[in-house]
Amino acid sequence: MNRREILKIAAAIMGAGLSGSLSQNVLAGLSPTAKPSRAIFNANSSKTVAVLAEMIIPKTDTPGAIEAGAPAFIEMMVADWFNDDERKIFFAGMASLDDFCKEQFKKSFLACDEEQRTAALKDSEKSALSYKSAAPAVDISQKYVDPNTPFFTKLKELTVLGYFTSEVGAKQALSYNPMPMRYEGDYDFDKVGREWSW
Amino acid sequence: MQSSFDFDAIVVGSGVTGGWAAKELTEKGLKVLILERGKPLEHGKDYVTEHMEPWKIPFGGKPNRELYARDYPIQSNCYAFDETTRHFWNNDRENPYVFDKEKPFYWLRADVVGGKSLMWGRQVYRWSDLDFEANKKDGHGIDWPIRYNDIKDWYSYVEKTIGVSGQAENLSQLPDSEFQPAMQMNSVEKVIKQRIEAAYKERKMTIGRVANLTEPLGDRGACHYCGVCQRGCSVGAYFSSHSCTLPAARKTGNLSLRANSVVEGLDYDPASKRIAAVRVIDSVTKEKSRITARMVFLCASTVGSVQILLNSKSESFPNGLANRSGTLGQYMMDHTDNISAIGITGEFPGKYYYGIRPNGIYLPRFRNLKGRDTDVDFERGYGFQGMAMPLEWKASAAQTPGFGVAFKNALRQPKLWVMALAGFGECLPYKDNRILLDDKLVDRYGIPQVRFEITYRDNELRMQADATKQAAEMLKAAKMGFVMPVGKGGPPGSAIHEMGGARMGLDPKQSVLNAHNQAHDISNLFVTDGSCMASSSCVNPSLTFMALTARAADYAVTQLRAGKV
Numbered sequence A: 001m002n003r004r005e006i007l008k009i010a011a012a013i014m015g016a017g018l019s020g021s022l023s024q025n026v027l028a029g030l031s032p033t034a035k036p037s038r039a040i041f042n043a044n045s046s047k048t049v050a051v052l053a054e055m056i057i058p059k060t061d062t063p064g065a066i067e068a069g070a071p072a073f074i075e076m077m078v079a080d081w082f083n084d085d086e087r088k089i090f091f092a093g094m095a096s097l098d099d100f101c102k103e104q105f106k107k108s109f110l111a112c113d114e115e116q117r118t119a120a121l122k123d124s125e126k127s128a129l130s131y132k133s134a135a136p137a138v139d140i141s142q143k144y145v146d147p148n149t150p151f152f153t154k155l156k157e158l159t160v161l162g163y164f165t166s167e168v169g170a171k172q173a174l175s176y177n178p179m180p181m182r183y184e185g186d187y188d189f190d191k192v193g194r195e196w197s198w
Numbered sequence B: 001m002q003s004s005f006d007f008d009a010i011v012v013g014s015g016v017t018g019g020w021a022a023k024e025l026t027e028k029g030l031k032v033l034i035l036e037r038g039k040p041l042e043h044g045k046d047y048v049t050e051h052m053e054p055w056k057i058p059f060g061g062k063p064n065r066e067l068y069a070r071d072y073p074i075q076s077n078c079y080a081f082d083e084t085t086r087h088f089w090n091n092d093r094e095n096p097y098v099f100d101k102e103k104p105f106y107w108l109r110a111d112v113v114g115g116k117s118l119m120w121g122r123q124v125y126r127w128s129d130l131d132f133e134a135n136k137k138d139g140h141g142i143d144w145p146i147r148y149n150d151i152k153d154w155y156s157y158v159e160k161t162i163g164v165s166g167q168a169e170n171l172s173q174l175p176d177s178e179f180q181p182a183m184q185m186n187s188v189e190k191v192i193k194q195r196i197e198a199a200y201k202e203r204k205m206t207i208g209r210v211a212n213l214t215e216p217l218g219d220r221g222a223c224h225y226c227g228v229c230q231r232g233c234s235v236g237a238y239f240s241s242h243s244c245t246l247p248a249a250r251k252t253g254n255l256s257l258r259a260n261s262v263v264e265g266l267d268y269d270p271a272s273k274r275i276a277a278v279r280v281i282d283s284v285t286k287e288k289s290r291i292t293a294r295m296v297f298l299c300a301s302t303v304g305s306v307q308i309l310l311n312s313k314s315e316s317f318p319n320g321l322a323n324r325s326g327t328l329g330q331y332m333m334d335h336t337d338n339i340s341a342i343g344i345t346g347e348f349p350g351k352y353y354y355g356i357r358p359n360g361i362y363l364p365r366f367r368n369l370k371g372r373d374t375d376v377d378f379e380r381g382y383g384f385q386g387m388a389m390p391l392e393w394k395a396s397a398a399q400t401p402g403f404g405v406a407f408k409n410a411l412r413q414p415k416l417w418v419m420a421l422a423g424f425g426e427c428l429p430y431k432d433n434r435i436l437l438d439d440k441l442v443d444r445y446g447i448p449q450v451r452f453e454i455t456y457r458d459n460e461l462r463m464q465a466d467a468t469k470q471a472a473e474m475l476k477a478a479k480m481g482f483v484m485p486v487g488k489g490g491p492p493g494s495a496i497h498e499m500g501g502a503r504m505g506l507d508p509k510q511s512v513l514n515a516h517n518q519a520h521d522i523s524n525l526f527v528t529d530g531s532c533m534a535s536s537s538c539v540n541p542s543l544t545f546m547a548l549t550a551r552a553a554d555y556a557v558t559q560l561r562a563g564k565v
Helices: A002-015 A041-054 A068-081 A084-105 A114-129 A151-164 A166-172 B018-026 B065-071 B132-140 B148-162 B187-199 B241-251 B302-310 B393-399 B403-412 B457-475 B542-561
Strands: A184-188 B009-014 B032-035 B255-258 B259-271 B275-283 B288-291 B293-298 B336-345 B351-355 B361-363 B382-390 B418-424 B434-442 B448-453 B484-486 B525-527
Touching: A041 A068, A041 A151, A068 A084, A068 A151, A068 A166, A084 A114, A084 A151, A114 A151, A151 A166, A151 B393, A184 B187, B009 B018, B009 B302, B018 B032, B018 B241, B018 B255, B018 B293, B148 B542, B187 B302, B187 B361, B187 B382, B187 B418, B187 B457, B241 B255, B241 B542, B259 B302, B275 B293, B293 B302, B293 B542, B302 B434, B302 B448, B336 B457, B351 B382, B382 B457, B418 B457, B457 B484, B525 B542
Parallel strands: B009 B032, B009 B293, B032 B255, B293 B525
Antiparallel strands: A184 B351, B259 B275, B275 B288, B336 B418, B336 B484, B361 B382, B382 B418, B434 B448
16 A cells, blocks of 8 residues: 555545544445436447446455446436536447457457456556546545546446445445444454445 | 513524524423424424435435536535435525625525524534633633633533533533533544543543433433434434424423524514514515514524624614624634544554444644643634544545456455544634625515625634644654645635624623623514624534523523513
8 A cells, every 4th residue: 555545545535525524424325226317328338337337346255236236327327417528438438448349359349258358448447547637636525526537437436336335235245234223433344244334 | 562472482593592592481481483494394204314225315325416506506515415415405596695706605504494403513512711711811802791600500401401422521621511421432543542642641532522312311312323313313312403492392382383484684663672573574475474572582593693683774773783883794703624634544454333423533622721822823722523434435446446356355344544633723703704785686585695704814724724733743643654634624604603793792882792692782682593602612612502592591581570671
């Protein structure tokens, strides 16, 4: 863990905002059955998003992104939460995955095998890493995210948010306990084994 | 003098102080009407998002950006504003106010019965004579007409009624409250406390003093640590007007409450030198009415009450009601409020917590306790709220590169803890930090809009800089792995600790209210919300507002019975 990485974490914490009660910044989610107000993905992009989400959070001993309903969450957010510019970046990002696969492997992203898809997504991540956000790194009032982040960043954020705020994610990847009834400030992580959902 | 009245008393506002005024006055046998400009709200039933499952919250908890930009550009800056609480807040588009772009003010307002008591941070701290004597000693503002001894018993009374958990520390600058058992610090905070107190003999870190019950109190249940108080709590585990004061007032059979009732102004009768009536506009029907009472308690919030007084002009009071001194609307204050520094540590990888504590830690003021310290360049002081917490998935996901099994596994367990210290600084009372009525712009009821002219000055900024420096040094002394000074906060109003504008004082030529929150010139007018404050201390003010309200209600009824109101 170098200084720069910690700084970035700190910036993320700042983004969550702190007043008297940091713990009150509720992390929230949506039903895996969430439906976009309008269909925005065709069959091909729906399938692509599902494949991508599962690549980011695959099924292991806990459910993966698909089982948690993250792809539907992503479609809803792209349709109803993204603005036009963000939507453009998202669709262009999916298209560029296809472009990469056609150039490298002479077939579409969906026609590629797992290894080839991984190479494509890694390429997408690589180009995302070079992006420097114009938003100040340390700004506690930064409630709105940077709309210009690259496709990979957007995809990963929505996948993670959709996954952990889903019912499956909250109850199986995290531990959901809305009525703790007591507070213990010294509690070994191993006693719960998963982070709390709240 | 008038012989029949609609009510014995009218209380304007149903928030922290309005609820207290209504409780005290009804329990003393008065027939009371509360006028609340916000929408009706029923305790429990209307907490529609309480314990809402994470997967049912719109947009994964992300802000509804278009809507916020249009309707909530101010309110959405508050940490307690999101899709689970939006229905409690004021719509900025429908309730405009005025400020110069270079001098923004965040006027954060509720729009429901119960006011901000529903979403408040619940931190409660007593003032001490360090605070009550500050104006007199350093010459900023005017002397308070009361001292700690005048309010001490009222603090006790309020604390026993609302329920305050905390730890007695026997500090002269921060008197202990009547405490329910304290909440625990977490294991990281405990270590940090030990290290800070070892490095700085005169500093103390204590658990936050909070109006959340750790034991049942009357009909109210103890905290169940769900962690989302601001959505409303149907068991009443935290103090709000709904959990505590309004039910007590209703129990007497003496309370009437009208929601959707915007008070336009107060009518003054020069013959009797009294408030003759309250002018009300129904926010739904726009119908206007006049309601009479033997006395009026203004508890409409600091800015709200001053606005009503400024808008109540008459031949006798051409510059606003109770404004012979000319100070109405002046000497406004908030607290500077911002993260001063954060530190991150990897020292406690296996430590976690059980339950979501609705509270943090508090590090009381340590500057200028015995006169001006030699090594500081500002008057008065600041205290820190803070908290240590593990970095969970939302923080760690964005910082963990890659994807797939390794990425997923990396999010399983928090490895780092972050400790934040947020400085709350006392703001001095300045004559030209003021609110006034705009001479052209009116709101949808035809009431002149409030114009804010409030900025922080050198003293506030120097104090903020010192808080940043001290916070960073303390976190370093606590051996945090990485410490980042932050320091900058939002504009005035951000702390939601706005105070002043109708200050108390001994001299009617320099103040609006006397030592009992009674208007100097008008015996049946009491103002007991934050507008009465002559200085701001650095501690969260609501407890003091409540104690002053209970004290004023006691005085008012005594005077009423003696025929002096």
